[in-house]
Amino acid sequence: MTVGVDADLAIEVRELRCRYGTFEAVRGIDLTVRRGEIFALLGTNGAGKTTTLEVLGGFHRRHAGMVRVLGLDPDANSSVLRSRLGFTFQAGALLAELTVLETLRLWGKLVDRADRPERLLERFELTGRRDVAAGKLSGGERRRLDLALAVWGTPDLVILDEPTTGLDPESRRQAWDAIGELTEAGRTVLMTTHYLEEAEALADRLAIMHEGRIAVSGTLAEIVAARPATFSATVAGITAAELPSLRGEVQFEMVEAGAAVRVWTTQLQADLTEFLGWAAERGVRLDGLRAAPAALDEVYHAVRNEKPDLVAA
Amino acid sequence: MNRFLALAGTELRLTVRNRTAAVTGIFLPVAVGFLYTRSIPNSVPHKWATVASLQLSVVLAMSVYISATTKLVSRRHAFVLKRWRTTELSDVDVLTATVAPNVVLGLAQLVMFAVVDVSSGMNVPNQPVALVLALVGGLLMVMTAALVTASIASAPERAQIATLPLTFILLIGATAVGVLSSVPLRAGLTLLPGISIGTVTQLAFSGDLWSPQFGGIPLAVPALIALVLWPTVFGVLAAKRFRWEQRT
Numbered sequence: 224m225t226v227g228v229d230a231d232l233a234i235e236v237r238e239l240r241c242r243y244g245t246f247e248a249v250r251g252i253d254l255t256v257r258r259g260e261i262f263a264l265l266g267t268n269g270a271g272k273t274t275t276l277e278v279l280g281g282f283h284r285r286h287a288g289m290v291r292v293l294g295l296d297p298d299a300n301s302s303v304l305r306s307r308l309g310f311t312f313q314a315g316a317l318l319a320e321l322t323v324l325e326t327l328r329l330w331g332k333l334v335d336r337a338d339r340p341e342r343l344l345e346r347f348e349l350t351g352r353r354d355v356a357a358g359k360l361s362g363g364e365r366r367r368l369d370l371a372l373a374v375w376g377t378p379d380l381v382i383l384d385e386p387t388t389g390l391d392p393e394s395r396r397q398a399w400d401a402i403g404e405l406t407e408a409g410r411t412v413l414m415t416t417h418y419l420e421e422a423e424a425l426a427d428r429l430a431i432m433h434e435g436r437i438a439v440s441g442t443l444a445e446i447v448a449a450r451p452a453t454f455s456a457t458v459a460g461i462t463a464a465e466l467p468s469l470r471g472e473v474q475f476e477m478v479e480a481g482a483a484v485r486v487w488t489t490q491l492q493a494d495l496t497e498f499l500g501w502a503a504e505r506g507v508r509l510d511g512l513r514a515a516p517a518a519l520d521e522v523y524h525a526v527r528n529e530k531p532d533l534v535a536a
Numbered sequence: 537m538n539r540f541l542a543l544a545g546t547e548l549r550l551t552v553r554n555r556t557a558a559v560t561g562i563f564l565p566v567a568v569g570f571l572y573t574r575s576i577p578n579s580v581p582h583k584w585a586t587v588a589s590l591q592l593s594v595v596l597a598m599s600v601y602i603s604a605t606t607k608l609v610s611r612r613h614a615f616v617l618k619r620w621r622t623t624e625l626s627d628v629d630v631l632t633a634t635v636a637p638n639v640v641l642g643l644a645q646l647v648m649f650a651v652v653d654v655s656s657g658m659n660v661p662n663q664p665v666a667l668v669l670a671l672v673g674g675l676l677m678v679m680t681a682a683l684v685t686a687s688i689a690s691a692p693e694r695a696q697i698a699t700l701p702l703t704f705i706l707l708i709g710a711t712a713v714g715v716l717s718s719v720p721l722r723a724g725l726t727l728l729p730g731i732s733i734g735t736v737t738q739l740a741f742s743g744d745l746w747s748p749q750f751g752g753i754p755l756a757v758p759a760l761i762a763l764v765l766w767p768t769v770f771g772v773l774a775a776k777r778f779r780w781e782q783r784t
Contacts, residue, residue: 282621302624302626305621305622305624306624308622309622312618314615315614315615316614316615316616316618316619317614317616317619318550318614318616319614325546329542329543329546332539332542333539333543333620333623333624333625372619
């Protein structure tokens with residue numbers, strides 16, 4: 224049964240709550256994922272990411288809140304919904320005794336979506352391992368087989384729980400390409416990851432969860448926009464009192480080579496111009512001068528360290 | 537149905553491929569079953585009823601109950617049950633397809649025993665329907681019990697231990713049927729899982745299904761009640777307690 228929800232949304236979640244006994248793993252989250260986008264859910268261990276994915280897949284019943292996945296309530300339509308979803312789990316979830324090819328062939332019989340094992344063997348570079356039992360594959364190969372099952376038949380929505388954990392850089396790049404191909408085909412991807420660079424590279428939008436709540440969400444640009452940019456340099460022969468007056472927060476620390484100056488500012492251009500002008504006027508040398516916009520890892524660490532003032536958009 | 541058969545067929549192949557599973561679930565019960573045929577002397581009253589009762593209990597306990605429980609726990613341990621839930625198979629289909637090979641192998645073993653027993657002089661049961669009831673009720677009992685036991689066992693190696701109590705009850709119960717024939721409490725004891733299967737099997741051979749015994753109650757009554765009661769109890773418990781993922 225399709226309910227009246229925004230047709231542009233693949234996932235819509237309002238005030239979702241989920242408990243295990245007395246422990247509340249998800250504590251009232253709101254989440255929207257648009258059709259055709261890659262959405263990354265980041266967070267510390269135990270933040271509630273996997274529970275959220277399991278509720279969306281209809282594997283875990285919610286205790287409160289509204290959830291729509293592809294317009295359907297997963298609690299009431301899990302079997303219909305699963306025909307349109309692809310999944311990877313944190314653990315391999317493969318029959319160790321079946322070979323790679325047998326696994327793919329069996330999968331083809333268990334789901335309605337049509338695909339060819341040979342295509343996926345080639346796509347995930349498993350052709351040479353087709354006759355090897357899944358239990359004898361390396362961790363990376365198992366993960367690639369897991370991904371192959373998730374994208375079998377190009378499902379409308381693919382839910383990936385830490386899909387690249389344990390992969391080497393090359394395999395991770397392949398996985399990223401495969402995920403990118405899904406959105407090129409108009410499909411939606413919701414993924415969790417511990418790799419911030421993965422979220423930065425892949426996600427159209429992302430959210431960071433902490434202790435069952437979403438601490439911050441939006442596009443990468445939106446999330447880091449509220450965070451100050453930084454610039455830094457080492458300057459010999461000055462004291463803190465001699466520094467120019469800047470709009471940002473200045474950190475001054477004496478080191479062997481002189482004074483390490485680091486500035487956090489929301490007005491990077493103005494403060495950097497002021498600082499460079501001050502250095503030129505005094506004729507001081509700025510060693511190791513670096514300027515950088517805010518990065519996702521700073522927001523992530525602020526969330527982890529529970530500094531909501533640093534992550535508020 | 538095709539999906540169910542695909543998964544059940546794969547599980548059957550894997551059961552045969554896995555040496556440990558093949559020994560414990562196929563060869564051992566067959567060996568024990570044939571031992572009963574050969575070792576119980578003809579002087580024992582109701583010999584073939586006793587042999588059939590023991591063979592049925594061995595198959596139900598070892599080929600179906602222990603094997604199914606171990607398989608469910610190991611599949612859950614490897615997150616494979618969770619994987620199958622992402623397919624279009626229903627939850628019931630996932631579970632029944634996973635353990636279906638154990639039932640098929642158990643039935644095949646019983647057919648083997650029947651052929652050998654008949655060729656060794658076993659007479660056909662007077663009430664074959666009762667024998668079918670003992671088989672169907674027993675299968676339902678051990679299948680639902682496997683789900684409950686799998687809910688308790690947290691790891692495959694613990695499944696072996698968790699299955700011991702019911703295995704003993706089934707085997708000792710089947711053995712005790714003949715011994716208990718003169719015990720006044722027989723009607724009450726017949727409610728126990730193993731004894732109920734053994735009693736119905738024995739009554740199938742004797743044909744005395746509805747003749748009043750202790751307290752005017754035909755023994756078939758408590759035995760048949762048990763064959764319905766235990767699968768119901770285990771089924772309700774399994775529906776409430778079965779976990780698709782191991783406890784972390």
